[in-house]
Structure formats: structure tokens, C-alpha cells
Amino acid sequence: MTSLLTLDGLCKAYGAVKVADELSYDVTTGDALGVIGPNGAGKTSMFNLITGTVSPDSGTVTFAGQNVTGWSAAKRSHFGIARSFQVPQPFSNMTVFENAMVAATQSAGLYGREAEALCLDVLEKTELLSKANTPAGGLTLLGRKRLELTRALCAKPKLLLLDEIAGGLTEGECQSLVQTIKDIHASGVTIIWIEHVVHALLAVVDRLIVIDFGRKIAEGEPKAIMESPEVKEIYLGIEADA
């Protein structure tokens, strides 16, 4: 298996706040990597660095064998990186289907029928088909989260970045979303998933990293990581916050 994404020594600071501090890791094609860490640790910032909406102060991002550090977000998206947002951000004046079509035609570069077929297929997987013609602004929280996933999938990504997609959902909603994500991973999409809802995360990922103050403080097999004392300490902190 080849390496799909490599972060090497990424650093990024906003004034005195370090959101990435010598951040390095490697994701192999077909992996499902989980990311945990306390609020404000720099997890979302890490996604911004990978997708290219923010550029690092130093360090490199290598994706599919190319150094993409200087690339625009649009170019990276054509190259196969897609993400969902912690706070769903649909194009709210457009329908669910049109939202999906933007990703399919622009990001994946498909045309006409082919794009429509992909969108319908993905909408079925993400259980939004019945909402295809409703304006995205009118969706429920679960609907919006599913739309985030839909749009990301319609971009035909090699790498799918999920940012707290299970947060704020009921247990039942969460379980059906986990199943959807499992299926997506099984279909061969490499995933990095940031999540505070740990049991959802552990149902899918096969490796876990822990981030605190922009640093990677632990990495390894999920069960072992969750048992480690330093993670327990941070994690109890989170549970107390939530």
C-alpha cells in the first residue's frame, strides 16, 4: 500500500496560538484515521491546512505523490481532497441536488448525465434522495450533515475529511450515519475523521491520533490509545466540558 497523504513538520500560528506545531503523519491509501483532541487543539485547522484554505508557516503537505503545499484549494479539490464542515455550510439558496451537482461538475469534473447519475447514486447512499429538490437552507441538522457528506462524495474524493460529522445528532441518527460512513470506507475511500463522539469513531477507524495544542501527542491502535493515561486525562477533560 502506498502513502496517500503525508504531513511533514507542519507549523501554523495565529499570533501566540499555535494551531499546528511540527505536525507530521502519514496516511496510507485505504486507511481510516481517527483524530481526537480537546476543543481548540487545532483539529479543524489541520483540515484547513490539508485542503489549502490556509497555508502553513512551514512544513509540507504531500498528496498522491505531489507536494501540494503551494496549491490552491480549488486545485487540491480537483486532485481528490474533499471535506465536510463541523458547522454545515450548504449553498442554502440552492436545492440539495444542485449542491451535489456543484461538486460533481466542478470538483469531479463530470458532465451532464454522468454528473446527475453520480449525484443520484450518492444521494441514495446518504439517504437524502427524497429531499433532492428541497432548498438546502431548509434541512434539519441531520439533513445538513448528510448534505456535507453528499457534497464531499460527489467530488469523487481519494481522501475524505470528516469534521465532527456525528456531533449534535441523536443516538439513532448517529448510528445510521456511522453505517453510511462504514460503507463509504468499504468502497475504498481513504478517510480522516475528527470526532468527539468516540464510540462512533471507534466503530470505523483503524488508527487514531491525538492532537493537543497543535501537536500530535499520541498515535496508534485505537483501543490502546484510548487506554493510555495521557489520553484519558485529556479525554476526561473533554467529557467534563461537554
Place this chain on the structure above:
Amino acid sequence: MEWLNAVVQGTLLGGLYALFAAGLSLIFGIMRLVNIAHGDLIVLGAYLGLVVTTSTGLHPLLALAFVVPAMALIGYALQRGLLNQTLGDDLLPPLLVTFGLSVILQNGLLEVFTADPQKISAGALETASISAGGLSLGILPVLTFAIAIAVIWGLQWTFYHTALGRAFRAVSDNQDIAQLMGLNRRHIFGLAMALALGVTAIAGVLLGIRTSFDPSIGSGRLIFGFEAVIIGGLGNLWGTLVGGVILGVAQTIGAKFDPGWQILAGHVAFLVILAIRPNGLFPRVSA
């Protein structure tokens, strides 16, 4: 009958105003850019029409086949080379830059074409008319109105049924997310300006056939365009057509009372509507 005639002539005039306004509305809707140079760009379109017709002898409507692509190219280059650099959270830089552009265009046209009034000659089309129900309708105003409807229909169709239209709407909705969906904002804005100036070219040539023009008349067309957009409601192109018609009818009715009241009556109608419905008649973009 005279009054009915005034209303009909005003309605047809409204088609021209809608064409002035469509480009403005498009640009504001997609990139929140208020283009102060829009009126001067209409005048530029008229001069390009004049140059093409006098140098090739083509009928002005056929000359559109050159003027529209030329203006579209100018639009793309202008957006990518200059206006994209002014866009941001602050509304002031694009206002100042397009104001500067307006001054440059006016003086440039003055330098090349002098201040002498010009007119695009369209032969029989200028005076031809048909009579319908006791009214005499000029072919040119009727054609202008039909073109306005066709252009607005075409723009609406592009917006709601094509990948380009979805790209415009996505960028207008959320630029940052659109970039992540693979859209190059700068290119999309360039295409939007190209489309807007293509419409502006049509407006300019039709204006040049209808009345004589000189480099200084741009600001007046800009005002009519603005008023039509705002009466109709931002972000609604059919509303813009209605806005143009209201403006046109107010002007022709005003002129019936006293020829000097023509322009004033249009502005008064605009102010009255603004006072009653500050967001215009059919707003689509919530303020």
C-alpha cells in the same frame, strides 16, 4: 388613447432600461460589486457598434456578432486584471476603482471620438412602425423589448439550468466553500463580467440606434439601470424588467404633462417605490 399610447411607449422603453440594468444586477448578484463604470461601458458598447458599422457597412444588429464577443473579452480581462483585486470584505475599493474606471473611459472616448454626438444608423429599422389597435408601434422599440425578454430569459435559464449558472450561484452563496468544490472564484467572476458586458454590448448598440450619444451620457444610463434594479428588487432579473418598465412608463407619462418632466417623473416613481418597499417590489436576496 394618448394615455394608452404613452403607457405602451413607456413599456417598450422599459425594455431598454432592463437591458441597461441586467448587467448591473448580474454583477452585484454574483460578486457584490457595484459597478459605477457600467453606464460608460454601455456607451463604450455603442461606440464599438459605431466603429464596426461604419468600417464594415454591416447592419448594427449584425454588428452585434462582433461587439458582443469584444465586450465579453474586455469584461473578462477587466475582471481578472483589475476588479478581482479590489474585491474583499470592504465595499469601498471596488466603488472607488470603478469610479476611476468611469472617468478614464469617459476621457478615453472623448479623446478618440470627440464630444460630437454620434448615432448608429440602422436604415429603415429606425423609422419603421406597425399599427396595432389604433396605436403606432415603432419596430425598433418592439424589437428592443423582445430582445430584453429574450436576454433575461436566457440569463435565467443559464442561472438555473447549466453548470455555469450553478457555479455563479454557488460562488455568490459562499465563496470559500465554492473554492473547496473546485471552483476558481477569479475565473468565475471573470466569466460573470464577460456575460454582463456581453449584455451591455447589446444595450449599448440598441441605445446608439435609438438616440444620439456622446462620451458623457454614461452616468445617466447608470442611474436608470440602478433604478430599474432597485425597483424590481435585488437578485431578481424578471423584477428588473418590471423595474425598467415602471421607470419607462413613469417617464413617458411625465413627458405627457410636460416634456421637461420626463426624467424627473422616473426618479419620483423610483423614490415613491423605494419609500413604500425599501427592498424593491420582488426582492430575492434578503438584505
